[in-house]
Each structure stands twice: as structure tokens, then as C-alpha cells.
Amino acid sequence: MSARHAVAGVLALGALTLGTCPARPAPPFDGAAALRHLERVVALGPRPAGSPASARTRAYILGELRAASITARVEPFETDTPHGRLTMANVVAVLPGRRPDVILIGGHYDTKWFREITFVGANDGGSSTALLIELARRLRDRPRAYTYWIVWFDGEEARESWTAADSLYGSRRMAAELARTRRLPRAVIVADMIGDRDLGIRREASSTRWLTETLWASAARLGHGGFFLGDALGVEDDHAPFLRLGVPATLLIDFDFPPWHTSEDTLDKVSAQSLAVVGRVLLDALPAIEETLTRTGSGPRP
Numbered sequence: 001m002s003a004r005h006a007v008a009g010v011l012a013l014g015a016l017t018l019g020t021c022p023a024r025p026a027p028p029f030d031g032a033a034a035l036r037h038l039e040r041v042v043a044l045g046p047r048p049a050g051s052p053a054s055a056r057t058r059a060y061i062l063g064e065l066r067a068a069s070i071t072a073r074v075e076p077f078e079t080d081t082p083h084g085r086l087t088m089a090n091v092v093a094v095l096p097g098r099r100p101d102v103i104l105i106g107g108h109y110d111t112k113w114f115r116e117i118t119f120v121g122a123n124d125g126g127s128s129t130a131l132l133i134e135l136a137r138r139l140r141d142r143p144r145a146y147t148y149w150i151v152w153f154d155g156e157e158a159r160e161s162w163t164a165a166d167s168l169y170g171s172r173r174m175a176a177e178l179a180r181t182r183r184l185p186r187a188v189i190v191a192d193m194i195g196d197r198d199l200g201i202r203r204e205a206s207s208t209r210w211l212t213e214t215l216w217a218s219a220a221r222l223g224h225g226g227f228f229l230g231d232a233l234g235v236e237d238d239h240a241p242f243l244r245l246g247v248p249a250t251l252l253i254d255f256d257f258p259p260w261h262t263s264e265d266t267l268d269k270v271s272a273q274s275l276a277v278v279g280r281v282l283l284d285a286l287p288a289i290e291e292t293l294t295r296t297g298s299g300p301r302p
């Protein structure tokens with residue numbers, strides 16, 4: 001156990017002792033099922049945007065959605081990269097609600113391309129891919145005021161080094177297209193690298209504060225506060241293109257991950273428990289997020 005988690009554990013215990021965590025069961029989210037999805041996509045090998053393994057990952061996601069009777073669409077696009085013109089594709093699962101306004105929950109399914117190493121991205125790419133499949137299944141079975149789009153973004157990773165032009169290919173494309181057609185979501189939540197078995201998620205500094213605080217409040221209520229840390233860190237990810245357009249957006253990321261972008265980002269670094277913690281916190285927070293959106297009318301409307 002790291003010093004960080006030792007301290008966080010004590011804080012969580014203190015909160016429980018003070019009775020600030022009312023008993024409410026965690027929403028059902030099967031961490032073991034999410035881990036099985038993760039194992040299957042990692043078995044496909046490195047999955048950089050535009051590769052045959054990326055197409056197989058997409059087919060796996062679509063197959064799982066089809067088996068769960070969830071409607072999905074693939075949105076392919078061509079884009080220039082430092083490695084030439086590539087075809088990429090976002091995958092969007094649609095869960096209609098009582099109203100057409102959309103809450104988008106997303107993450108990337110590509111893994112970073114490397115010339116020198118075999119990078120299977122169990123946490124970076126694999127964890128978000130897997131979490132979203134199980135999340136879609138769970139959301140399908142709940143009453144929803146809002147319509148949910150579960151989005152697997154392609155091309156989050158830079159082909160070479162991170163720049164405004166070489167990164168976030170899928171989310172930049174989708175945000176621009178939705179802005180152009182005036183169909184922007186009311187809120188965006190992105191998850192990335194949340195499978196780390198030594199889970200510790202910091203607040204993302206540029207994210208919309210009330211969205212972040214709603215997630216942290218759910219974590220505390222469910223007794224998972226020890227994994228959701230007090231300090232903040234700035235990380236640019238697939239939420240950023242939506243934030244720039246004025247859409248409330250937040251990012252859940254554990255960026256304190258020593259195997260990041262190394263050949264060591266493998267299955268032994270992730271756990272079903274971490275996936276379950278993040279899945280349950282997300283599911284628990286959504287009613288409060290819907291309530292805030294309805295009450296404040298915040299965010300762009302279609």
C-alpha cells in the first residue's frame with residue numbers, strides 16, 4: 001500500500017465514523033464483467049487508430065452492444081496525421097431518455113502507436129473501452145430522464161508527440177460536428193486510465209467544477225472517497241474540445257500511473273475493483289447531474 005492510499009484510507013474511515021456517508025447501496029456495476037471486456041480487447045494486441053486491431057476492437061464493442069440490444073452507430077472520418085491520412089471512427093451507443101437532451105459519457109478505445117515497443121494499453125485505452133461497455137449495459141436497465149450517448153472516441157492519442165493538431169482526433173471531430181449542427185450535449189463526462197489497481201483520481205483542473213464535485217460527492221457517499229483525492233491536476237483529454245465550446249465537461253483520470261506509455265501497461269496493472277469503483281460512482285452521480293441540468297438549464301441547448 002502506498003503512503004497516499006494509507007492517508008486516503010484514514011480519511012475515508014474518519015468520514016464514516018462521523019456519519020457523513022449515509023447508507024445507500026452502490027449501484028450495480030459488475031467490475032468482473034468489465035475486466036473480462038478489458039482482457040478481450042488487450043488480447044487483440046496494440047490497437048492504434050487506423051489499424052486492423054482497432055477495427056477488431058470496434059467490432060468487439062459493437063458485438064457486445066448488439067448482444068445487449070443497444071442501438072449504436074459508427075462515425076468514420078478521415079484525418080491528416082504525422083503518419084499521413086488515416087481513417088478513424090468514433091462509436092456511439094444511444095440510450096434514449098424521456099427528453100432528447102444528451103448527456104455524453106465517453107472515453108478512448110485507441111492505444112498509442114509506438115515504433116519500438118509492444119504497447120497493449122491495458123489501462124490506457126483498455127480500461128475506458130471496457131468500463132463503457134459495462135456502463136452502457138447498466139444504463140440500459142435504468143429509467144433515464146436524459147438521453148445518454150456512450151461514446152468510444154478514436155484517435156485520442158498523438159501519433160508522435162502531443163500537439164493541438166496531433167491529439168484528440170475523435171473528440172475534436174465529434175465536438176466540431178455537433179457544434180456545426182447545433183446538437184451539442186448538455187454535459188460530458190470522460191473516463192481515461194481508470195483501471196489502475198492502485199487507484200487514485202485527482203480533480204482535473206480545467207473541468208467544470210460542479211460536475212467534478214457531484215462525482216466526488218457520490219464517491220464519498222458510497223465509501224469510495226479514498227480513491228478520489230483532494231488535490232487537482234491539469235490533464236488535456238477528450239473532454240477538452242467540448243469544454244472549449246462551453247459544454248460542462250469533466251475528466252476522471254488516474255494520471256499517477258508509472259507504466260504510462262510503456263510496455264508495462266499490462267493486465268497485471270489493472271483490477272476489477274478499480275473499474276467497479278469508477279462505474280458505481282458514475283452511475284450514482286448521474287441522477288444528481290440530471291437534476292442540476294434541469295434546475296439550472298446550464299449548458300448549450302440543441
Ligand SMILES: [Zn+2]
Binds near residue numbers: 124157261
Ligand atoms: Zn495515453
